[in-house]
Amino acid sequence: MKKLDLLHEEMAACERCPRLRAYCAGVAREKVRRYRDQAYWGRPVPGFGDPAARLFILGLAPGAHGANRTGRMFTGDDSGNWLYGVLHQFGYANQPVATGRDDGLVLTGAYIANAGRCAPPGNKPTPAELDACQPFLEAELALLTGVRVVLMLGRIAFDRYLKVLKGRGVNLGRPTFVHGAEYRFDGAPVLLCSYHPSRQNTNTGVLTRAMWESVFARARALAEQG
Numbered sequence: 063m064k065k066l067d068l069l070h071e072e073m074a075a076c077e078r079c080p081r082l083r084a085y086c087a088g089v090a091r092e093k094v095r096r097y098r099d100q101a102y103w104g105r106p107v108p109g110f111g112d113p114a115a116r117l118f119i120l121g122l123a124p125g126a127h128g129a130n131r132t133g134r135m136f137t138g139d140d141s142g143n144w145l146y147g148v149l150h151q152f153g154y155a156n157q158p159v160a161t162g163r164d165d166g167l168v169l170t171g172a173y174i175a176n177a178g179r180c181a182p183p184g185n186k187p188t189p190a191e192l193d194a195c196q197p198f199l200e201a202e203l204a205l206l207t208g209v210r211v212v213l214m215l216g217r218i219a220f221d222r223y224l225k226v227l228k229g230r231g232v233n234l235g236r237p238t239f240v241h242g243a244e245y246r247f248d249g250a251p252v253l254l255c256s257y258h259p260s261r262q263n264t265n266t267g268v269l270t271r272a273m274w275e276s277v278f279a280r281a282r283a284l285a286e287q288g
């Protein structure tokens with residue numbers, strides 16, 4: 063089996079964070095009314111995408127009734143509709159919708175991961191839980207050797223990625239998270255920042271379609287240059 067597949071298996075079986083494992087299992091057991099007939103995944107959600115990706119996208123954590131239900135990154139909720147819609151628009155996905163692991167979705171040139179692999183209560187993993195999950199992010203990035211651009215969806219993803227670079231001894235300076243910001247560090251992919259496509263951001267106009275498409279247009283251009 064390939065190293066990335068083995069890593070995905072290891073993630074899905076992880077039990078390092080008791081609070082998160084109990085929460086995910088409880089949500090999977092109790093469900094919500096609209097999905098009451100579905101079998102929830104209820105486990106850590108591994109990364110998803112093309113092992114030869116040039117674009118690496120990092121979010122925060124699975125949604126309780128999205129990826130925690132379907133078992134695939136950003137699949138089955140509003141954030142995923144935004145993400146896969148734009149990935150299709152810019153040629154990274156074969157379809158604009160993601161409903162479940164058997165929906166036929168294939169990514170080409172892109173790979174998606176989350177800083178925390180288990181759905182957290184209130185969408186808020188603790189720093190200790192993110193620390194516990196950090197080795198998975200490090201291992202995934204080490205295996206994705208074709209990555210030229212990393213796109214951080216939100217400040218927590220940004221901070222987690224900087225921690226990876228710091229661990230590698232990269233000289234960071236003082237980068238700050240701003241939507242649309244772009245950073246270059248020696249020996250590392252170009253870093254791009256975007257607000258996360260959470261409903262809290264997309265319903266309030268903090269993140270508009272135009273802002274979202276503009277980030278992906280830039281990511282695509284940089285990935286093709288690299």
Ligand code: SF4
Pocket residue numbers: 073076077078079080082083106178179180191194195196
């Ligand atoms: S958040 Fe990460 S480290 Fe914690 S249990 Fe889930 S997969 Fe394991």
